[in-house]
Amino acid sequence: MSQIIPITPTDATSSQAPEQEEVVSSGLTVSPPLSLYIHIPWCVRKCPYCDFNSHESRSEIPEAAYVDALVADLEQSVPRIWGRRVQSIFFGGGTPSLFSAESIDRILSQVRALVPLSSHAEVTLEANPGTVDAQHFRGYRDAGVNRLSLGIQSFDSHYLEKLGRIHDEHQAMAAAELALSTFDSVNFDVMYALPGQTLAHALADAERACQLGPAHLSFYHLTLEPNTPFHRTPPALPDDDTSASMQEAIEDILIGHSYQHYETSAFARPGKQCRHNQNYWLFGDYLGIGAGAHSKLSFHDRITRESRHKHPRQYLQHAAQGNAMDQQWSIPRDELPFEFMMNALRLTSGFSAELFEQRTGLALSEIEDTLQLAISKGLLSRTQISQAPNHVAGAENLSSTTIAPTALGQRFLNELLQLFLI
Missing domain, CATH: 1.10.10 (Arc Repressor Mutant, subunit A)
Structure with a gap:
């Protein structure tokens, strides 16, 4: 792994710079659009299929200290993105909706103070139906969140229990309707090929999601990821032929309801594609802050990746000491085609x-x-x-x-x- 020496910015633009891509000196002739990812690592209960960097909140979450760490992390990162305008922000997890609206507001206020933010930036927050209410949603909206991604997974309590989710079908519906009445842009995450799921039940979830009419729908095939309880003790899942039938029929239902299938697992109303995720898929740049977050940043002579300290406790400690980043490396030239295709071919x-x-x-x-x-x-x-x-x-x-x-x-x-x- 090659060691990267940070570049001192020599041509910084002010926070009032025109909203355009920046020209760099050689090699990469145009800097890609830049997004910001903010990781909130805690959840009420870790789902048995989840391999994300998330941790059960078995005691009180150090919310204020973590916000301090995020701000310190961003401050430490500013020299590497100096003058570049952030086009989108995504709060992922874990369960970001465990944090108060006041904390989200403080984070976004610090982002605006430290980096140029597009006046039309898409700001997404992931939420769990079991951790939200009207007051939370209004607070997130007032803080600047303009897109909500709701982890529905299923509208059937039987399958939600199989997945280890903390909400039931009634909470799923209530949260979905509340989100749609609070935010102009809403995504539902839904899964299929669940333990014991029938084709009819998978299609019922698709129909219910379409009837609610969010701007965006993400339908994911349940997979058994390594180092998860489901991988160690696999549940009985639909066979490959049934899963393929589910996928094809779900796509037909969504297209029939005027959703455009624009990415492997993503469907959107016209003009409502997720701009943050599109930037990933088009090999744009993104700065990731928070425990275990990853970044991809382009310079005139190289493309780098970064990772933050993974465990929240370690992250809090290192961010306070001025070294939130754990690793940084350049992508070798011969690996760039695969890195690009791994994203772009999802579209x-x-x-x-x-x-x-x-x-x-x-x-x-x-x-x-x-x-x-x-x-x-x-x-x-x-x-x-x-x-x-x-x-x-x-x-x-x-x-x-x-x-x-x-x-x-x-x-x-x-x-x-x-x-x-x-």
Whole structure:
């Protein structure tokens, strides 16, 4: 792992800088859009399928001290993102809705004070139906949260109990309706292929979610992740054929309700795609603060990743001492194609050749053999799109190459991605 020496900013822009991408000196010619991820690591009870960095709140959460640590972490990070405008903020967890509206307000106030924040920034907070009420929701909205992501998972108490969730179907419905009446933009997280779940019950969840009409829906296939109770003692899950039938039928239901399937697990009303997650998938930059949070930051000569100290207790200690970051490393050049594809190929519409070159600093020709192999296997498509000429005298028609996963490639995404592993 190579050691990174922080760069001292030499061309800082003020917090009133125009909302545009910044030009850097060489290598990567344009800095990607920048997002901010804020990790809240505590939850009431850890679900048996969850492999996120989350910790049960068995005693009082040190909320005020953790907010102090987040602010210190951001202050320590400012030199690496100096002058760059933050386009979106995402509070993830854990269960961020365990924190008071006052704490969320203080965090966002400090963000605005320390970094340039887009006037139209998308600010998302994840919430658990079992930890919220009208007062919480109004407080989050007043603090500046303009998008709520609600962890419904199922509208059926039987399956919620199987998943170890702390809420039941009545709380799920109440929280969903409250969220929709409080926020202009709401996402529901729903899972399928649950222990013992039938096709009819999976489709009932999809229909219920569509009838409520949130701007965005995320439907995830339950997977047995390593180092989880479900992985150690697997429950009886639907077989592969039933799971595939669930996936196809759910997609049909959502499309029938005017949701656009724009990413592997994401569906949105027109214009309501999650901008924060899209920035991940388009290989944009993001700064992650909080226990165990990860970052990806681009410089003129390299693309780096960072991680914070993982355990909340260690994170609190190190952030107070001025070293919240645990590790930092550069992505090797030969790993950049896979890193890019691991994100961009989740998008059903794919990506442009120009974007690949902008975000990696590599020429598309460097992966031409792999692209051809994927196309020959029916996993990728490549389309040449003609664009209208500009109005400069003598300008020729422009064209753009779009690369996208086929329906087969979307279904066998892991197999497609493996082609790009060096």
